[in-house]
Amino acid sequence: MPHVVGLDLGGTKIAGGVVDVSGGLALHREVPTPARDGAEAVLDAAASLVATLVSEAGAQDLVVQGLGIGSAGVIDSDSGVVVSATDAITAWAGTRLTAGLAARTGLPSTAINDVHAHALGESWLGAGADAESILFVGMGTGVGGGFVLRGEGLEGATHTAGHVGHIASPLAYDDGVPLPCTCGGAGHVEAIASGPSIHALFQRLGGTSAADTRAVYRLAVAGDRHALAAVQRGAAAAGQMIGGLANVLDPHVVVVGGGLASAGPLWWDAMQDAARQELLLPLLGLDIVPAELGTTAAIRGAARRALALIDIPEGHHAAAR
Amino acid sequence: MPHVVGLDLGGTKIAGGVVDVSGGLALHREVPTPARDGAEAVLDAAASLVATLVSEAGAQDLVVQGLGIGSAGVIDSDSGVVVSATDAITAWAGTRLTAGLAARTGLPSTAINDVHAHALGESWLGAGADAESILFVGMGTGVGGGFVLRGEGLEGATHTAGHVGHIASPLAYDDGVPLPCTCGGAGHVEAIASGPSIHALFQRLGGTSAADTRAVYRLAVAGDRHALAAVQRGAAAAGQMIGGLANVLDPHVVVVGGGLASAGPLWWDAMQDAARQELLLPLLGLDIVPAELGTTAAIRGAARRALALIDIPEGHHAAAR
Numbered sequence: 001m002p003h004v005v006g007l008d009l010g011g012t013k014i015a016g017g018v019v020d021v022s023g024g025l026a027l028h029r030e031v032p033t034p035a036r037d038g039a040e041a042v043l044d045a046a047a048s049l050v051a052t053l054v055s056e057a058g059a060q061d062l063v064v065q066g067l068g069i070g071s072a073g074v075i076d077s078d079s080g081v082v083v084s085a086t087d088a089i090t091a092w093a094g095t096r097l098t099a100g101l102a103a104r105t106g107l108p109s110t111a112i113n114d115v116h117a118h119a120l121g122e123s124w125l126g127a128g129a130d131a132e133s134i135l136f137v138g139m140g141t142g143v144g145g146g147f148v149l150r151g152e153g154l155e156g157a158t159h160t161a162g163h164v165g166h167i168a169s170p171l172a173y174d175d176g177v178p179l180p181c182t183c184g185g186a187g188h189v190e191a192i193a194s195g196p197s198i199h200a201l202f203q204r205l206g207g208t209s210a211a212d213t214r215a216v217y218r219l220a221v222a223g224d225r226h227a228l229a230a231v232q233r234g235a236a237a238a239g240q241m242i243g244g245l246a247n248v249l250d251p252h253v254v255v256v257g258g259g260l261a262s263a264g265p266l267w268w269d270a271m272q273d274a275a276r277q278e279l280l281l282p283l284l285g286l287d288i289v290p291a292e293l294g295t296t297a298a299i300r301g302a303a304r305r306a307l308a309l310i311d312i313p314e315g316h317h318a319a320a321r
Numbered sequence: 322m323p324h325v326v327g328l329d330l331g332g333t334k335i336a337g338g339v340v341d342v343s344g345g346l347a348l349h350r351e352v353p354t355p356a357r358d359g360a361e362a363v364l365d366a367a368a369s370l371v372a373t374l375v376s377e378a379g380a381q382d383l384v385v386q387g388l389g390i391g392s393a394g395v396i397d398s399d400s401g402v403v404v405s406a407t408d409a410i411t412a413w414a415g416t417r418l419t420a421g422l423a424a425r426t427g428l429p430s431t432a433i434n435d436v437h438a439h440a441l442g443e444s445w446l447g448a449g450a451d452a453e454s455i456l457f458v459g460m461g462t463g464v465g466g467g468f469v470l471r472g473e474g475l476e477g478a479t480h481t482a483g484h485v486g487h488i489a490s491p492l493a494y495d496d497g498v499p500l501p502c503t504c505g506g507a508g509h510v511e512a513i514a515s516g517p518s519i520h521a522l523f524q525r526l527g528g529t530s531a532a533d534t535r536a537v538y539r540l541a542v543a544g545d546r547h548a549l550a551a552v553q554r555g556a557a558a559a560g561q562m563i564g565g566l567a568n569v570l571d572p573h574v575v576v577v578g579g580g581l582a583s584a585g586p587l588w589w590d591a592m593q594d595a596a597r598q599e600l601l602l603p604l605l606g607l608d609i610v611p612a613e614l615g616t617t618a619a620i621r622g623a624a625r626r627a628l629a630l631i632d633i634p635e636g637h638h639a640a641a642r
Contacts, residue, residue, distance in 0.1 A: 161569065184602075
């Protein structure tokens with residue numbers, strides 16, 4: 001049975017796994033991203049992780065035939081180049097991702113954006129499996145997403161599709177002034193609904209005793225009113241965005257992942273209530289469900305694209321839809 | 322050369338035309354919709370219009386081989402049934418649209434939502450021709466839209482996709498209270514950006530001397546401050562929505578149609594400025610352009626689906642992409 005390596009390449013760590021045509025994960029390893037050492041160092045670290053996985057797979061008689069990369073940044077999946085990126089990885093924009101890793105590993109390689117890979121993974125094997133279309137929303141340090149229709153992720157004209165955190169939110173205003181957003185704009189969903197935004201709102205409201213968003217969440221669960229207000233407003237902004245986008249995309253299911261989605265019912269219920277308030281009548285039966293694959297979603301989604309690169313023997317095709 | 326009839330069936334009128342494989346419109350007629358007389362009367366009126374067109378086409382030696390219907394309401398394009406509808410046409414929900422018209426006309430028939438048909442028309446022959454994907458936004462009595470990817474309109478799990486007027490707008494609030502929306506919700510784009518919403522805002526601001534939205538627009542152009550505020554806020558809400566959805570869908574072009582889009586530069590420039598403020602960096606080159614086909618877009622979009630039903634002789638296929 002053919003195998004490929006899937007990589008999830010982010011600003012903090014590079015995670016990888018050996019994936020079979022059914023999406024099964026045989027091995028799973030990660031290394032820190034040398035994010036401040038430049039693109040070549042990051043490619044070297046990724047290639048080294050791939051070599052480890054290929055070698056460990058070989059010890060189990062598994063032959064790795066391709067490499068799929070889900071990477072931070074806007075990725076041109078046709079050319080395999082990083083079109084643009086934040087400074088999470090120094091000088092990442094312009095990196096020839098697939099060429100660089102194909103040269104280093106000898107494996108046919110393909111690359112997409114990491115959130116797109118995440119959406120593909122959930123669509124293939126997770127909470128969106130068997131759904132004709134899914135809207136995936138990732139709620140964490142950023143607010144991102146992806147729309148997958150019949151197994152194919154929407155990448156967009158400039159490979160930028162899925163930036164669900166960058167639409168206007170009525171809740172991203174303080175006293176009529178739009179909150180600044182990480183994108184340079186203002187008043188966007190991410191400016192009130194991301195983890196750091198919830199922490200910042202907690203502090204603006206007068207809360208001081210929480211080191212990070214997790215701590216704010218714990219305080220909210222314990223009944224602290226500033227923490228509760230911050231978590232509920234962030235969750236409501238997320239839900240309002242999800243409901244509104246559902247009216248536009250009418251997905252078969254909405255899958256919500258990321259740290260906030262798994263934080264607990266306080267966030268989830270507030271998000272879900274706000275989403276349902278937005279929905280048009282025909283959408284009232286829409287399922288909004290938590291992601292299932294956790295951090296392996298992007299590995300598997302990236303691997304799925306690599307499987308499409310290689311020849312799969314008769315009998316295995318059906319599984320690799 | 323094969324021809325089909327395309328119908329644009331709305332609450333006020335039924336417009337129809339005879340369309341060839343290249344989208345050329347040979348004949349164009351319309352009749353009032355007997356909207357208060359029930360679904361059977363509406364189907365009879367539509368069938369009568371089709372009969373007239375078929376007969377007039379015959380006089381020009383054109384043979385009509387199919388019927389495409391773009392209709393008000395949420396339309397299940399697989400079954401050809403009206404899933405749900407407003408009361409613009411009495412008892413329209415549940416109508417077996419394609420079965421009813423196929424039986425009355427003898428023509429193979431297909432149906433979709435009228436705004437989806439409009440988007441398809443602009444994508445095929447209008448401002449979105451040759452673009453791999455378009456976001457169409459219709460700004461008029463309602464705020465609707467459609468996303469077309471590689472010639473195929475996104476219909477959604479419940480055939481409800483494209484309701485771009487029903488996402489949250491920071492501008493659809495008065496003193497922190499969300500404005501009621503036609504959908505039963507509140508705080509949506511349509512509640513501030515539709516023609517009637519602009520007229521209503523003008524009145525809330527203290528303006529009284531305008532019979533309708535056109536009159537408000539004329540006053541705004543003449544410098545009336547209430548009219549100007551109402552038009553600019555509506556246009557800004559439309560633009561903000563367009564820019565935000567562009568960040569999510571990353572379309573190759575945004576096509577804006579409907580009465581407001583052709584009202585003049587006062588609306589268009591305010592919309593465009595607001596849209597551009599939302600766009601992420603990779604999207605800054607996005608074209609936002611006016612629709613080109615006017616009221617014939619839905620007729621042609623519906624006809625395009627009918628052309629897919631019939632056998633097209635060799636040599637004509639390329640034109641009917």
